[in-house]
Amino acid sequence: MKYLEEKIFKVIMIGAAMIIMGVLIYIIGTVFYKGVPSLTWDMITRIPGGGFYLGKEGGVLNAIMGSVFIITGALIISMMISVPLVMYINFYLPNKSNFAGIVRFSLDILFGVPSIVYGAFGFALMVYMGIKASLLGGIITVAMLIMPLMMRSLDEVTRLLPRDLPDALLSLGSTKYEMTKVLLRQLMPGVITAILLAVGRGIGDAATVLFTAGYTDNIPVSLSQPAATLPLSIFFQLGSPVEEVQNRAYASAVILTVIILILSFSARYFSSKFSKHKS
Amino acid sequence: MIIANHHLETLTVNPAMEINRTYPLRKVAHDNAIKVENLDVYIDDQHILKDINLSIPEKSITCIIGPSGCGKTTFLKTLNRMHDELPEVRIKGKVYVDGLNIYDKGVNVIDTRKKMGLLAQRPCPLPMSIFDNVAYGPRIHGTKRRKKINQTVIQYLQYVGLWDEVRGRVRTSASKLSIGQQQRLCLARGLAIEPEYILGDEATSALDPLSTKKIEELFIQLKEKYTVILVTHTLRQARRIADNIVFMYLGKIVESGPTEEFFNNPEKQLTRDYLSGSFS
Helix, strand or coil, X not given: XXXXXXXXXXXXXXXXXXXXXXXXXXXXXXXXHHHHHHCCHHHHHCCCCCCHHHCCCCCCHHHHHHHHHHXXXXXXXXXHHHHHHHHHHHHHCCCCCHHHHHHHHHHHHHHHCCHHHHHHHHHHHHHHXXXXXXXXXXXXXHHHHHHHHHHHHHHHHHHCCCCHHHHHHHHCCCCHHHHHHHHHHHCXXXXXXXXXXXXXXXXXXXXXXXHHCCCCCCCCCXXXXXXXXXXXXXXXXXXXXXXXHHHHHHHHHHHHHHHHHHHHHHHHHHHHHHHHHXX | CCCCCCCXXXXXXXXXXXCCCCCCHHHHCCCEEEEEEEEEEEECCEEEEEXXXXXXXXXXXXXXXXXXXXXXXXXXXXXXXXXXXXXXXXEEEEEEECCEECCCCCCCHHHHHHCEEEECCCCXXXXXXXXXXXXXXXXXXXXXXXXXXXXXXXXXXXXXXCHHHHHHHCXXXXXXXXXXXXXXXXXXXXXXXXCCEEEEECCCCCCCHHHHHHHHHHHHHHCCCCEEEEECCCHHHHHHHCCEEEEEECCEEEEEEEHXXXXXXXXXXXXXXXXXCCCC
C-alpha cells in the first residue's frame, strides 16, 4: 500500500513535468515551424514598406527597435527605483518592520494587476500630463508594469542572503551604504535574474503599449515620437487576411523569442562573471 | 563628534561628556580597558543579561565561558554595539571602552566598531578577492594611497601566517580558501582596520584542530598589542590561552578571576559543577 502511494505520486509528478515540457516544446515548435520559412533578412533589417500588411515588401525593424528602446528605458527607470527600495526595506529597516511588510503586500497586489489596467492607467496619466502616445509614454507604462515583479524577485533573493555577511561588514565599521555596495555585488546573480524576469514580462506585453506607445512604421528617433512594438506588430500581422502576412507574424514571433533567448543567455553569462568572488 | 583614532594621544570629547572626562583617554584605560557597569540587556521582554559588572584588563586574553544560551554572545555584541541593528534589544547600563561610555549619546557607532576587530564563529569572507578582503577596512576608513594599502595587506597577511600560502593568488576569490585559511583571513581583515580590541565569538568552533591551534597561537601573539576577549565553548581552550576567565550562567556572571585560580580553586559550587561537567 505504502509503495502504491509512492508510485502513484511519482507518476503524477512526472506527468506534470511532462505536460509543462510538452506545452513549451509545442509552442516554440509551432512558432518556429510556421515562422522560420518566412524569416528573411529583410524582416529584421527593413521597416515596413508601402503595402507591407498586404503582403508587399518590408520588415519589422520598426517593431524590433521600438521594443528594444521601450524595454531598455523601462529597465533603467525600474532599476533606479527598485534597487534603492529593496535595499532600504532589507538593510535599513529592522527585520520585523511593519513598513516593509506593507510595501511587500502592496507589491504583491500590484503584481496581480492585469497589464491592460496598467495600460489604461498609463494612458490616463499621459492625458493628464499632456503627452501623446509616444516612446516616453510606453517606457513609463512598461516600467510600472515590470517594477513590482522586479522588486519582488530582488526582495526574495535579498532575503536569502546569509545574515553573517551584513554583520561582518558592519563590524568592520562600514556604514550602511558601504555595506549595501558590497552586498549588491553578492546579489548580482539575483539582480540579473530579476532583470530577466522583468524583460520577459515587459517585452512581450501588448496591452500596456497599445494606448501608450502607439504604433508607427518608422523607427522612433525621439522620446516624443510614437513607437512600434513586436507584440503589436504580431497582432496586426495576424489580423491580416493575407496568408503571407500571417506567416510573417510567426516570423516576428520567432524574432521576439530569439531576442528573449539571447538576453537570457547573455544575462547568465554576465551573472557568472560578476559573481566570480561570490562566497 | 568623537574621533577615535588611536594615533592621537588625546581625543576630542563632545560637550556633553566634557563635564566629567576631559583627560586623555589612553591614560584612563590604564589597566581596565573595558569596564562594564550595571549592564542589563533585554530582547523583547526577555531579560538576557542581568546586572553585569566586569572589568577587562588590557593586553590580556579574557575568556567568557558558560553553557549555551547563557548570554555570552549577547554580551560580546554589546561591546561593539552590534545590537544597534535590532530594535527589539534594549540595553541599560554603561560600557566604558577606553574610559568612554559607548552607549552615551553622541558616540559614533562606526568609531566604536572600528576599535573592535570581531572574529565570528564561521568565517565570512567578503565577495571579493583575498587582497580586497584585507584592503576593505583601510579603504572604507579613508586610506587612499595604493602603496600604503599594499603594505597593510601584506603586513597583516604575514601576521596571520597566510601570506606564504596565498602569495601567488591574492587576486583570486577569498571563498576558494579552506575554512581555516578563511578564518585567518577574517582575522587579518579585522586587524587591518587597526583595532585595539579583538573579539572572538567561538572563533575556532568551526575549525579543524590544526587551524584551531594556529588561531590560538595568533591570539597569544595578539595580546602583546591588543586586548583580546573570547567567547568559547571549550574549557580546555580557555585554560590553554586565557589570562582571565569569566563564567556566566543564565545571564549572570557567576565567577571571574585569573585562569589558574579559577580552574584550580573555584569559589562557587556552580562553577565546580560546570567545570566537572555536571552540566553544559
